[in-house]
Amino acid sequence: MYIYNVTTNIEETAHDTWLQWMKETHIPQVLSTGKFLSAKFTKVLVEEDMGGFTYSVQYTVQDKATLDRYYEEDAPKLIESIQQKFAGQLVSFKTELEVVDEYFVQRATATHFLFTYGTLQEREVQLGVFARPLKGFEDELPSYTISDQKIADLYPTLKHTGKKEDSIKGQVYTLSHYELQKADIYEGEAYERIEIQLASGKKAWAYIAKL
Incomplete structure (x- = not known):
């Protein structure tokens, strides 16, 4: 970097x-x-x-x-x-x-789950947005698929189908409130943050294209 x-x-x-x-x-x-x-x-x-x-x-x-x-x-x-x-x-x-190396202080202030399915899973992006690499776990979002339409013809977004057989695999990260605000800035005006329920039963935030 x-x-x-x-x-x-x-x-x-x-x-x-x-x-x-x-x-x-x-x-x-x-x-x-x-x-x-x-x-x-x-x-x-x-x-x-x-x-x-x-x-x-x-x-x-x-x-x-x-x-x-x-x-x-x-x-x-x-x-x-x-x-x-x-x-x-x-x-x-x-x-x-x-950047030769980076060091981070881990703080026990994380209070939000964020479900990701795109660039926020990339280590370089995480370092740029949150100033630290994130450790997550895999989960699934039922009744959604990745839309055929992309934001600015480049970036993916979710599509709610309501079908039980549809599901998206992704990574879930635990963020502080401040880090969640940073994620909002990174995603920009084209996306909105919505609350969803994962297959594990956990509630999390996810970004979807604004209508």
Whole structure:
């Protein structure tokens, strides 16, 4: 896994406009390329000799090849939009970080079951979304199948059939309330979270396409 870090110093006169634009426009645009797993937006706590304010955005990406594709396919247009809007008002530089190893503190705060049948079963996605790998168990969701229609022609969703013979196998993970909110953000506006009952009798959350 890699981290693509962009550090920016923004002039005080443009700070508020730029900050709102980063949160509401630019960072969502970068994530919408589909190249990155997550983003963390931070303020650097340092007084700059040049003045202004310094921020860092850290985007996690699965591998270097995907990051190179971002540079080639998406970055030029996104950089151009920054220059058009804030020309002469900011200075940015990028840093690439390769994750060598990761360590996690296990906390006994998990209170929710989440039934997964797609990308949330992938270790790299779990690290990007929850900052830890998840340990789950297999279960089945009766009376559902995977729909033939996909979200954005890429991502699967569930279809309720009501037929007892239909069933979907998946992994169930135990999440804290905070982690469940992170999962909501990852799944995005195209999905909604619903409560379902698994074959084991356990109640869990699952994501399904919004109608």
